Amino acid sequence: MSNASRSKALQSVGMVLGLAVIAWLFYMPVHGNKAEVTTWTLLLTSVALAVNWNLTGGFTGYVDFGHAVWFGIGGYVSMILITPRSSLQAGWVPENWPIWPSIILGALAAGLVANIVGRFTLKLSGAYFSIAMLGFFVFMREVVRVSKPITNGGTSLDVNNLEIIGSANYWYYIQLSLVIALVAFSWWLRRTRFGSSLVAIREDEIGAEMRGINTTRNKVWVFTFSAFSTGLFGGMVSFQGSSIEPDTAFIEVRTIDAVMGSMLGGLGSVMGPVLGMTVLYLLRNVLWANLLDYHLLAQGVLLASIVLFLPKGIIGLFGGQTGNIRKMLGMSEREGSRTSTFDGMESSFDEDGNIREGARTTRLASEAEVEVPGI
Amino acid sequence: MSPSLSDHQVHAARPVLAAKGVVKRFGGLTAVNDVDIHVNAGEMVGMIGPNGSGKTTLFDCLSRVQEATSGSILLNGTEITRKKPHQVAHLGLSRTFQILRVYRDLTVLENMQLSVQWGKVGFVEMFRGTSKATTERAEHLIDFLLLTRLRNDRAGSLSGGQRRLLELGMALMSDPNIVLLDEATSGVNPTLIEEIKERIRILNQEQGVAFLLVEHDIRFIRDLCERVVVLNYGAKLAEGSPQQIMENNEVIEAYFGADGTEVSGSGGRV
Numbered sequence: 037m038s039n040a041s042r043s044k045a046l047q048s049v050g051m052v053l054g055l056a057v058i059a060w061l062f063y064m065p066v067h068g069n070k071a072e073v074t075t076w077t078l079l080l081t082s083v084a085l086a087v088n089w090n091l092t093g094g095f096t097g098y099v100d101f102g103h104a105v106w107f108g109i110g111g112y113v114s115m116i117l118i119t120p121r122s123s124l125q126a127g128w129v130p131e132n133w134p135i136w137p138s139i140i141l142g143a144l145a146a147g148l149v150a151n152i153v154g155r156f157t158l159k160l161s162g163a164y165f166s167i168a169m170l171g172f173f174v175f176m177r178e179v180v181r182v183s184k185p186i187t188n189g190g191t192s193l194d195v196n197n198l199e200i201i202g203s204a205n206y207w208y209y210i211q212l213s214l215v216i217a218l219v220a221f222s223w224w225l226r227r228t229r230f231g232s233s234l235v236a237i238r239e240d241e242i243g244a245e246m247r248g249i250n251t252t253r254n255k256v257w258v259f260t261f262s263a264f265s266t267g268l269f270g271g272m273v274s275f276q277g278s279s280i281e282p283d284t285a286f287i288e289v290r291t292i293d294a295v296m297g298s299m300l301g302g303l304g305s306v307m308g309p310v311l312g313m314t315v316l317y318l319l320r321n322v323l324w325a326n327l328l329d330y331h332l333l334a335q336g337v338l339l340a341s342i343v344l345f346l347p348k349g350i351i352g353l354f355g356g357q358t359g360n361i362r363k364m365l366g367m368s369e370r371e372g373s374r375t376s377t378f379d380g381m382e383s384s385f386d387e388d389g390n391i392r393e394g395a396r397t398t399r400l401a402s403e404a405e406v407e408v409p410g411i
Numbered sequence: 412m413s414p415s416l417s418d419h420q421v422h423a424a425r426p427v428l429a430a431k432g433v434v435k436r437f438g439g440l441t442a443v444n445d446v447d448i449h450v451n452a453g454e455m456v457g458m459i460g461p462n463g464s465g466k467t468t469l470f471d472c473l474s475r476v477q478e479a480t481s482g483s484i485l486l487n488g489t490e491i492t493r494k495k496p497h498q499v500a501h502l503g504l505s506r507t508f509q510i511l512r513v514y515r516d517l518t519v520l521e522n523m524q525l526s527v528q529w530g531k532v533g534f535v536e537m538f539r540g541t542s543k544a545t546t547e548r549a550e551h552l553i554d555f556l557l558l559t560r561l562r563n564d565r566a567g568s569l570s571g572g573q574r575r576l577l578e579l580g581m582a583l584m585s586d587p588n589i590v591l592l593d594e595a596t597s598g599v600n601p602t603l604i605e606e607i608k609e610r611i612r613i614l615n616q617e618q619g620v621a622f623l624l625v626e627h628d629i630r631f632i633r634d635l636c637e638r639v640v641v642l643n644y645g646a647k648l649a650e651g652s653p654q655q656i657m658e659n660n661e662v663i664e665a666y667f668g669a670d671g672t673e674v675s676g677s678g679g680r681v
Contacts, residue, residue, distance in 0.1 A: 228540060229538070229539065229540070245497050246497075247584075
């Protein structure tokens, strides 16, 4: 079977399987108990975060190690709006906002902050960006901890009126629909010129800029959307649990999960984060059940193994073309060394190796490796 | 083939690119030292100089990939000294790089499609797929650059010379009026060099695209350009017709030392 027809056949099988899974997911709460529905909702949240993270980390190549900050900001802003505390009731926050406007405002706040922060941090490349975002994440958590009059400090901020929260099924269906919409959005975006420009940025930012792509604008906007969407889930999850505190809203695990899920599934592909996150989640449940004391250790080994042995993720196993994490993390041999090829066609010069000043001195793949859209 | 003087006078009226007093310092090192350079509409200008003479750095300053320490650069009459590279591209300047920058895992056609005139892509179009017009233009250029047979091949599977042609194509996708070519013949076999030369000549004569070429192959420059600028230690050493430059003692000295014996030995490749 030729490659093209094989990938077509695989795509059809994937399509049918996907539809069957969606149908089952919609049907599941009818028979499932509340605990099951809640577990699945947790998975949906993780999948959503991985899909959002993948827009910047996978498509654009900017590995955001502080992604959970958007979850926290979305959660806190929406909770503050709905549970006004004494010092806030005095003026600028109206009392008892309805739930959805609060969630949306929370998400918008996350997007706005990302838009501002991104303008600065997205100028950095590779590890510099990742570390800056990690720093911002820690910074925001501390801001929330010390802003006691507004956030209630290190202790939780709770919803007083539990009637407004909604049932487990309600949140399940909303999150399920949103995840499907997000995956569809991500699939569509990847096929637009905007999506292509992101891939061009990832593979060779200077080349992309020189070919007329406004790289800063495009990076900032995809980052903004990614933060907005994660902020949306931050708000929803906080309401679901009817309370929020810094240690659960700003928790590193959410970022690590998004990174690991995307990598396991296939970085930069559309379905990769969904697949990877699901596998990771199921795996983790197995690990929890059998290796309670060592599950974090096992998880670490898993992460290292993915990078080493499965650089293209699960999608890569099926012949889909996805980003190469080794290259993104600067581990690729091909990127660093530039030796002449056998026919002497390649120049071994390296005059523009440090083509840009400041932190951005990493070569962003002069001989870029771009992949065609994943599944 | 050397252009007549009258051609030159026609060009002289309208500079596409005019840089004055460009300086680029890296700490204590002055890579480009007070260089004036201009390229007129439809003109082909060559730039030569020994390794490390600042050619690529000057290219980077002209295309705004690097910030010039001082100096003024006008592109089609617009000051671009404070502009970003993508804005410079929108204003009609394209460039290629000494180190190839093609997307290896994309096909030739996809590489071309990615190099559209982004400046003219509106907000709505940004969120659509590649337009039919873009694909048609890409295919036309692929044919023109003799890459038809390879249009669905991965760029990574092309030879160095074919990739140079592809990069030229990508630079042309945005319909520029000046193209900066950084060592278009580096590592390319002689047959393909002739093809590249021919394509550049056609583009220049039929479409009036101006070129600024950095080259090590003096024959390439001699065959194409009417004017050559020589850089040495970041400063302009000489400027004139290819013939004048090849006979210029200072240039010969800068390249080969005082006696210039290697000129004949290297077959004119400096």
